[in-house]
Amino acid sequence: MPGTPRRRGGKPSEGQPVIDRAFALLGAFDSDHRAQSLGELARRSGIPRSSALRLARSLVQVGALERLDDGRFVVGLRLLETASLAPRGHGLRAVAMPYMEDLFHVTRQHVLLAVRDGGEALLVERLSALDAGPVRYRVGGRLPLTSTGVGLVLLAFAPTAVQDEVVAAYEPAQGPDEVRTPDDLRRVLAEVRRGDHVFGRQGRPWPVSTVAAPVRGGGEVVAALSVVAPTTGFADAGYGPAVRATARAISRRLEEEGRRAGA
Amino acid sequence: MPGTPRRRGGKPSEGQPVIDRAFALLGAFDSDHRAQSLGELARRSGIPRSSALRLARSLVQVGALERLDDGRFVVGLRLLETASLAPRGHGLRAVAMPYMEDLFHVTRQHVLLAVRDGGEALLVERLSALDAGPVRYRVGGRLPLTSTGVGLVLLAFAPTAVQDEVVAAYEPAQGPDEVRTPDDLRRVLAEVRRGDHVFGRQGRPWPVSTVAAPVRGGGEVVAALSVVAPTTGFADAGYGPAVRATARAISRRLEEEGRRAGA
Numbered sequence: 001m002p003g004t005p006r007r008r009g010g011k012p013s014e015g016q017p018v019i020d021r022a023f024a025l026l027g028a029f030d031s032d033h034r035a036q037s038l039g040e041l042a043r044r045s046g047i048p049r050s051s052a053l054r055l056a057r058s059l060v061q062v063g064a065l066e067r068l069d070d071g072r073f074v075v076g077l078r079l080l081e082t083a084s085l086a087p088r089g090h091g092l093r094a095v096a097m098p099y100m101e102d103l104f105h106v107t108r109q110h111v112l113l114a115v116r117d118g119g120e121a122l123l124v125e126r127l128s129a130l131d132a133g134p135v136r137y138r139v140g141g142r143l144p145l146t147s148t149g150v151g152l153v154l155l156a157f158a159p160t161a162v163q164d165e166v167v168a169a170y171e172p173a174q175g176p177d178e179v180r181t182p183d184d185l186r187r188v189l190a191e192v193r194r195g196d197h198v199f200g201r202q203g204r205p206w207p208v209s210t211v212a213a214p215v216r217g218g219g220e221v222v223a224a225l226s227v228v229a230p231t232t233g234f235a236d237a238g239y240g241p242a243v244r245a246t247a248r249a250i251s252r253r254l255e256e257e258g259r260r261a262g263a
Numbered sequence: 264m265p266g267t268p269r270r271r272g273g274k275p276s277e278g279q280p281v282i283d284r285a286f287a288l289l290g291a292f293d294s295d296h297r298a299q300s301l302g303e304l305a306r307r308s309g310i311p312r313s314s315a316l317r318l319a320r321s322l323v324q325v326g327a328l329e330r331l332d333d334g335r336f337v338v339g340l341r342l343l344e345t346a347s348l349a350p351r352g353h354g355l356r357a358v359a360m361p362y363m364e365d366l367f368h369v370t371r372q373h374v375l376l377a378v379r380d381g382g383e384a385l386l387v388e389r390l391s392a393l394d395a396g397p398v399r400y401r402v403g404g405r406l407p408l409t410s411t412g413v414g415l416v417l418l419a420f421a422p423t424a425v426q427d428e429v430v431a432a433y434e435p436a437q438g439p440d441e442v443r444t445p446d447d448l449r450r451v452l453a454e455v456r457r458g459d460h461v462f463g464r465q466g467r468p469w470p471v472s473t474v475a476a477p478v479r480g481g482g483e484v485v486a487a488l489s490v491v492a493p494t495t496g497f498a499d500a501g502y503g504p505a506v507r508a509t510a511r512a513i514s515r516r517l518e519e520e521g522r523r524a525g526a
Contacts, residue, residue, distance in 0.1 A: 019281060020321070020324070023325035074351075077352055077385055080349050080352035081385060083346035083403070085293065088337075093402075102392075139347055139353055140344050140353060
C-alpha cells in the first residue's frame with residue numbers, strides 16, 4: 001500500500017502500532033502472493049515471525065484472513081464483505097454496473113472503471129468477454145496514471161498538486177510512444193480536459209487502443225470509464241462515442257443519487 | 264459479522280483485542296450505514312467514544328477508512344484492494360465472470376454468484392440489466408441459505424454439521440411457501456443433491472423465480488450460480504439449462520486452474 005504512513009518499530013502506546021502491523025501483514029498479499037506461509041508473511045511484511053503468528057491468528061479470528069488446509073494464509077471472505085461498503089469502490093460500482101453492462105453488450109470488448117488513489121489508479125470493475133484479448137488489469141489492482149486511458153483521464157482532472165508531482169516524476173518509458181517528456185504529458189492532459197476524453201494506442205502487450213472518459217459525481221470527476229480493444233478496426237467501431245455517452249449516463253445517475261442522498 | 268468470536272472488554276494482552284475492536288468498528292458499517300459519525304460508530308460498535316476515535320484515526324492512517332469533508336467516516340478504497348485478493352471472493356469471481364457475462368448476455372436477467380460463509384451465503388457477484396426487476400441482494404451482502412436458490416444449493420452440499428444446525432433452526436417464515444417444516448427442508452436439500460440444481464419461486468417482493476446450480480472446484484462445491492427472473496414466462500425461457508450448463512463451464516475452468524496451480 002504505497003503512500004500509507006507506517007510507524008513500524010514505534011512504541012506500542014494506545015494500540016495504534018498493532019493496527020499498523022495488522023495492515024502491514026494484510027498488505028503483504030498481492031496478486032502474485034495470494035496464499036502465504038507464516039515465514040513468507042513475516043518476511044514480506046517485515047514483522048518478526050512470533051509477532052506475525054499472533055497477528056495472523058487474530059486476523060483469522062475476525063475473518064480478515066483464512067487458513068488453508070496446508071497451513072498457508074489467504075485473505076478472508078469477510079474482508080470483502082466490509083470492503084464492498086466502500087463508497088468509492090462498490091458504491092460507485094453499483095451505480096455504474098448496469099451502464100457498463102450495456103456498453104459491454106454493445107462492444108464485447110474490455111470495459112474498465114477506475115478511480116484515483118493518490119498517484120495511481122485503482123481498477124473498480126472490469127468486464128471482459130471470454131474471447132477478448134489479454135489485459136494485465138485485475139479488479140482491485142493498480143494501474144499507472146500516465147500509461148492508461150483511465151489513468152490519463154483521472155490525472156487530467158486531479159488536483160494541481162497531484163498533477164505536478166506525477167508530471168515531475170514522469171519517465172518516457174512509462175507512457176505512450178508519442179509522450180516523450182513531462183511537457184508532452186502536460187500537453188496531453190490539457191487535451192484530455194479540452195476534449196473530455198482521451199484516445200490512446202499501445203503496441204504492448206499487443207496492438208491495443210483505448211478510449212476513456214470522465215465520470216462525474218457531486219460536480220467532480222470521481223472515476224474514469226474506458227473500452228480497451230484491438231487497434232485493428234478500433235476507429236471504425238465507434239467506441240469513442242459509446243464510451244463518452246455511457247460515462248455521461250453514469251454521471252447523470254450519480255448526480256441524481258447525490259441529490260437524493262442530500263435531500 | 265455474525266459468528267465472529269468477539270472478546271470485547273477482554274484484557275488487552277498481546278494486542279489481539281485491539282484487532283478485535285478495530286474489526287468491530289469496521290463491522291459497524293453496513294449497506295444502511297455507509298457513512299457514520301464518530302458517535303454512530305461508537306454506539307453501533309459498542310466501543311467507548313475516545314477509544315473509537317483513536318481506532319478510527321489509526322484505520323484512516325492505513326487506508327481502511329476514509330474521512331469525508333463533513334467529518335463522517337466511510338470504508339476506504341484500500342480495503343477493497345486487499346479484499347480483492349480473497350481467493351473465495353474475487354479469485355473465484357475472476358474465473359466465473361466471463362461465463363456469467365455470457366449467461367447474462369443470453370438471459371438479460373439477474374445473474375448471481377454466491378459462496379457459503381458459515382450459516383449464510385455471501386454474494387460475490389451480481390449482473391443486472393438496467394431494466395431488470397428489483398432484488399434486495401448486493402455484492403458483498405449476505406443472503407439466507409434457506410430462502411434463496413443459491414443458498415439452498417450451498418446448503419445442500421454443505422458439511423452435515425452445518426446442514427443439521429440450519430435445519431434445526433429453520434422457521435417456515437424464512438423459506439418458500441411449500442417448505443413448512445424442517446423435514447420439508449431436508450427433503451428439498453435431498454432433491455437438490457439428486458438433481459444437482461434447484462428451482463424456486465417466491466411472491467415477494469414481486470413474483471420471481473430462480474434456478475440455481477452448484478459450481479465445483481477441487482472436487483467440492485465452492486459456489487452457487489443462479490438466474491433470478493420474473494415468474495411469468497420463466498419456464499418457457501429455458502433459464503434452467505442455461506444456468507446448469509454455465510455452472511458446469513465455470514467448474515470445468517476452476518478444475519483446470521486447480522490442476523495448473525497444483526502442477
